[in-house]
Amino acid sequence: MAIARDFAEKPVDALVIGGGIAGCTLAYELARRGLRTTVLEQSMIAAESSGRNTGTLLSGPQKEVVELLDASVEIYAELAEGPVPFEFAPVAHLLISEDDASFEAAAAIADRYRAAGVPMEKVTGKELARDYPRIGFNVAGGYSVGRAWTLEPMGATHAFAHAAREAGATIRTGLRVAQIFSRGGKVQGVLTDQGIVPADLVFIANGLWMSDLLRRTVGDGPLPGLPFTAGRGWLIQLGRLDFDLPWIVEELTWPDQEELGRRMRLEGLADVAAQRDDQPAVEAICLNPMRGGDARLGASVQPAYRDLVRNTDMASRIASRTLRMLPGLGSPQVKNVYPGNRPMLSDGLPVAGATAVEGLFVHGGMGSIGMHAAPATARWLVDAVLSGDGNPPRQWLRPDRFPGWETV
Numbered sequence: 001m002a003i004a005r006d007f008a009e010k011p012v013d014a015l016v017i018g019g020g021i022a023g024c025t026l027a028y029e030l031a032r033r034g035l036r037t038t039v040l041e042q043s044m045i046a047a048e049s050s051g052r053n054t055g056t057l058l059s060g061p062q063k064e065v066v067e068l069l070d071a072s073v074e075i076y077a078e079l080a081e082g083p084v085p086f087e088f089a090p091v092a093h094l095l096i097s098e099d100d101a102s103f104e105a106a107a108a109i110a111d112r113y114r115a116a117g118v119p120m121e122k123v124t125g126k127e128l129a130r131d132y133p134r135i136g137f138n139v140a141g142g143y144s145v146g147r148a149w150t151l152e153p154m155g156a157t158h159a160f161a162h163a164a165r166e167a168g169a170t171i172r173t174g175l176r177v178a179q180i181f182s183r184g185g186k187v188q189g190v191l192t193d194q195g196i197v198p199a200d201l202v203f204i205a206n207g208l209w210m211s212d213l214l215r216r217t218v219g220d221g222p223l224p225g226l227p228f229t230a231g232r233g234w235l236i237q238l239g240r241l242d243f244d245l246p247w248i249v250e251e252l253t254w255p256d257q258e259e260l261g262r263r264m265r266l267e268g269l270a271d272v273a274a275q276r277d278d279q280p281a282v283e284a285i286c287l288n289p290m291r292g293g294d295a296r297l298g299a300s301v302q303p304a305y306r307d308l309v310r311n312t313d314m315a316s317r318i319a320s321r322t323l324r325m326l327p328g329l330g331s332p333q334v335k336n337v338y339p340g341n342r343p344m345l346s347d348g349l350p351v352a353g354a355t356a357v358e359g360l361f362v363h364g365g366m367g368s369i370g371m372h373a374a375p376a377t378a379r380w381l382v383d384a385v386l387s388g389d390g391n392p393p394r395q396w397l398r399p400d401r402f403p404g405w406e407t408v
């Protein structure tokens, strides 16, 4: 359904469910193109993952990840000089390997980065230790990556919300969507805790709760589910560093999106019995020197259920790894330690596109790269809604790559 024709005849009411980065980027795209846009957020803007992440935009060894990065960076640049600052800046990126075996294995991963168009320069641990004595590297070696960006994620999400408001959108917080209505195969609106809100277009962008609303699409639903798992991660908010850290420092053991998605799958009761939801799938340093002078240290991923707190030793593991590999950091002040949930699909990539119900779309599955991906995927989705069938031309992004969605 291309709505461009309808849109020319009468105003279109678009509802966005969720006020994280997926919802606020959509609201910005919809409002600036003249749709009457409302965001409904059950809690506060950036209340969940979008306010609780590391704030890095990094290259990866997958061409999709690089394409998302390039497109999103251009969109962040549109907002970076606007009224809501969010510490957006380019920064160098250093990938490190602790021991000789992992450094040797890293050569093949570095080749995959290069094949995806990312320049990589090899550096030995001795060179790092010699050139940066203040950090006291204790690693076998690493790769210096051409480019990365840092941002403050809560500010970035608010910057989109603000830009959407300036373009005419309404943002309603503290209002939960309980279900979505459709009739005769077409979306009608949503039911909130304060009554029914009618709409021509509805976008489900509510992170890890997307499965709940696919189930609670009534009239023509329920819609098929999507293979979500919570990718639980722990972060350590450090105080001000007393020296300049020139890169985002990340361990090269961090897997690509496909591998990450695979490690996240929880298939059933046997996994709970085996406590697979209490074991880390990834444990690696990711240290982001924020432009505000402090730093955010992660990161881990475990397959988890949304509401169950597990893996509570993770912060201690991350802190120990960091002190082992970067002993020169000393013992910077810790301001907070907290977990967050990544809304992760089984192939680790986001989803954006149409559902079987006319006028109802999904934008989510942002996994470990939501800050990095959402500005681009929101733009592509809105382009596809306004001038096509609501499915962006990139097959790897569309919901019909998942079982049950093929006929949509």
Ligand SMILES: Cc1cc2nc3c(=O)[nH]c(=O)nc-3n(C[C@H](O)[C@H](O)[C@H](O)COP(=O)(O)OP(=O)(O)OC[C@H]3O[C@@H](n4cnc5c(N)ncnc54)[C@H](O)[C@@H]3O)c2cc1C
Binding pocket: 017, 018, 019, 020, 021, 022, 023, 040, 041, 042, 043, 044, 045, 046, 047, 048, 049, 050, 051, 052, 053, 054, 055, 056, 057, 175, 176, 177, 178, 205, 206, 207, 208, 209, 231, 232, 233, 234, 235, 298, 299, 300, 339, 340, 341, 342, 343, 364, 365, 366, 367, 368, 369, 370, 371, 372, 373
């Ligand atoms: C530890 C950690 C580190 C990370 N580091 C990075 C990083 O460095 N770079 C990066 O790109 N990504 C990173 N991520 C991933 C990123 O945070 C997520 O991919 C992204 O924030 C997801 O955004 P979202 O808008 O889809 O979901 P959310 O931010 O979770 O937003 C969903 C919103 O929907 C609301 N909602 C839910 N149900 C309803 C309902 N029924 N009605 C109304 N509102 C509803 C929720 O309250 C919530 O505010 C990290 C994540 C974690 C946990």
